[in-house]
Amino acid sequence: MSEIPQGLRYSKSHEWIDDDAGTVTIGITDHAQELLGDIVFVELPEVGQQLDLDGECGVVESVKAASDIYAPLAGEIVEVNEALMDSPEQVNDAPYEAWIFKMRLKNPADLDQLLDAAGYASLAEAE
Amino acid sequence: MSQQPEHLQKTALNEAHRRAGAKMVDFSGWEMPLHYGSQVDEHHAVRQKAGMFDVSHMVVSYLVGVDSTRYLSGLLANDVARLEDPGKALYSCMLNGQGGVIDDLIVYWMGGDRYRIVTNAATRVNDMAWMQRQLSGFSAVLTEKPGVAMVAVQGPNARAAVLGWLSDASREIVESLDRFFAADVEEGFIARTGYTGEDGFEVMVPQYEVEGFWQTMVDAGVEPCGLGARDTLRLEAGMMLYGADMTEETTPLESGLSWTVALEPEQREFVGSEALFRQKIDGVPRKLVGLLLDGRGVMRSHQKLFVADREVGEVTSGGFSPTLKRTIALARIQADVEGDCEVEIRGKRTPVAIGRPLFVRNGKAV
Numbered sequence: 371m372s373e374i375p376q377g378l379r380y381s382k383s384h385e386w387i388d389d390d391a392g393t394v395t396i397g398i399t400d401h402a403q404e405l406l407g408d409i410v411f412v413e414l415p416e417v418g419q420q421l422d423l424d425g426e427c428g429v430v431e432s433v434k435a436a437s438d439i440y441a442p443l444a445g446e447i448v449e450v451n452e453a454l455m456d457s458p459e460q461v462n463d464a465p466y467e468a469w470i471f472k473m474r475l476k477n478p479a480d481l482d483q484l485l486d487a488a489g490y491a492s493l494a495e496a497e
Numbered sequence: 498m499s500q501q502p503e504h505l506q507k508t509a510l511n512e513a514h515r516r517a518g519a520k521m522v523d524f525s526g527w528e529m530p531l532h533y534g535s536q537v538d539e540h541h542a543v544r545q546k547a548g549m550f551d552v553s554h555m556v557v558s559y560l561v562g563v564d565s566t567r568y569l570s571g572l573l574a575n576d577v578a579r580l581e582d583p584g585k586a587l588y589s590c591m592l593n594g595q596g597g598v599i600d601d602l603i604v605y606w607m608g609g610d611r612y613r614i615v616t617n618a619a620t621r622v623n624d625m626a627w628m629q630r631q632l633s634g635f636s637a638v639l640t641e642k643p644g645v646a647m648v649a650v651q652g653p654n655a656r657a658a659v660l661g662w663l664s665d666a667s668r669e670i671v672e673s674l675d676r677f678f679a680a681d682v683e684e685g686f687i688a689r690t691g692y693t694g695e696d697g698f699e700v701m702v703p704q705y706e707v708e709g710f711w712q713t714m715v716d717a718g719v720e721p722c723g724l725g726a727r728d729t730l731r732l733e734a735g736m737m738l739y740g741a742d743m744t745e746e747t748t749p750l751e752s753g754l755s756w757t758v759a760l761e762p763e764q765r766e767f768v769g770s771e772a773l774f775r776q777k778i779d780g781v782p783r784k785l786v787g788l789l790l791d792g793r794g795v796m797r798s799h800q801k802l803f804v805a806d807r808e809v810g811e812v813t814s815g816g817f818s819p820t821l822k823r824t825i826a827l828a829r830i831q832a833d834v835e836g837d838c839e840v841e842i843r844g845k846r847t848p849v850a851i852g853r854p855l856f857v858r859n860g861k862a863v
Binding site for chain 1: 531532535536537725729793794795816817843
């Protein structure tokens with residue numbers, strides 16, 4: 371069973387979201403990295419990029435397949451984790467530390483649309 | 498995660514794989530390990546130390562009879578007359594009348610009129626039907642050997658690990674095996690062959706003994722490896738995969754396998770030889786090449802290749818090379834294309850260098 375920490379929020383597209391007063395840090399879940407297998411490239415969004423909900427904002431490429439990353443919330447990219455360019459395997463090794471990007475939310479109330487740990491656990495289980 | 502369907506066949510090592518935490522997948526009707534955690538780590542283990550693969554799903558057949566050499570001479574594109582010493586292995590394609598590849602295989606000459614043949618799991622039924630049909634009129638018997646398990650132990654430390662498991666008498670025999678030779682010893686059938694570009698052995702033992710062998714190898718520091726690493730290792734080594742790099746629709750000459758086709762002596766006729774001679778005279782229309790991409794992204798099979806607006810071929814096998822840390826591929830392209838072309842990855846075309854279909858041998862980039 372994959373790890374799903376309490377205190378984070380989750381999207382149906384397998385991202386974790388850590389909110390800090392309207393600026394969120396986003397990565398992919400342990401379940402997602404398990405499904406993908408070894409990750410070999412991460413393509414990051416650009417700082418300053420404005421994103422709508424579900425907007426394409428990167429690619430995680432594994433030995434198995436390329437998967438688009440979608441913005442789980444609307445907002446502006448304020449920081450990206452450039453360390454992943456050289457060592458994408460961090461996403462496999464520590465998915466909840468290897469964040470991919472940070473964004474400032476357009477509407478912090480959107481956070482209520484996301485799943486909590488229990489909600490995500492039942493989603494992951496059903497797959 | 499969903500359960501694997503019940504009907505999948507299992508090898509004698511199935512329980513051992515599950516205990517080791519393998520992710521099991523359906524491979525041609527067999528439940529086989531894809532990886533035991535990280536296929537990239539497993540890949541590195543084979544290049545740098547030693548790894549092993551359960552390949553018990555492959556098909557081992559015994560051929561015996563006064564006509565067995567004559568039969569194989571007509572069946573295979575490579576020439577069994579090249580097997581001058583007992584124990585020697587020969588890699589060959591088995592062709593249909595149009596020169597298309599029915600399967601690739603390894604045949605070992607065991608002396609006299611005895612041979613052993615190892616063929617692919619995915620083509621088992623078709624292969625056996627074809628080989629039996631071709632036997633008509635020959636005085637020889639071909640039987641699939643039941644009850645055999647096969648493990649490929651590969652990497653710079655693989656030989657030492659396997660030699661350490663053998664009795665003194667067997668060790669002396671196996672230690673002296675040259676590359677591409679095999680021997681029967683009391684423990685089983687041991688061949689210095691493989692599918693990774695590294696030194697090592699393929700070991701055939703009775704199914705009831707294979708768990709003990711597997712555990713002995715684990716204790717000797719040999720890393721269990723799955724199909725994922727097996728594929729990236731063979732891709733780096735430029736070894737063709739049946740069903741991807743060659744099929745019934747392609748000849749060995751279009752598949753980077755001319756070196757396995759013995760067109761001389763010309764008087765030797767084999768199934769497909771006429772088609773190959775014709776193709777040689779008319780000009781082989783396509784060739785198998787290696788692609789190496791400097792940028793990010795991963796080449797994968799069926800991606801299309803272009804020179805300007807002309808589509809010139811497609812990727813037959815692609816992936817991420819853990820040794821080179823970039824993407825490599827085998828591709829079939831039109832024979833006149835040289836130098837560079839473009840590969841279309843997820844709707845975007847990127848220039849890619851065309852080279853030899855060989856990237857890594859014995860742990861080193863080539």
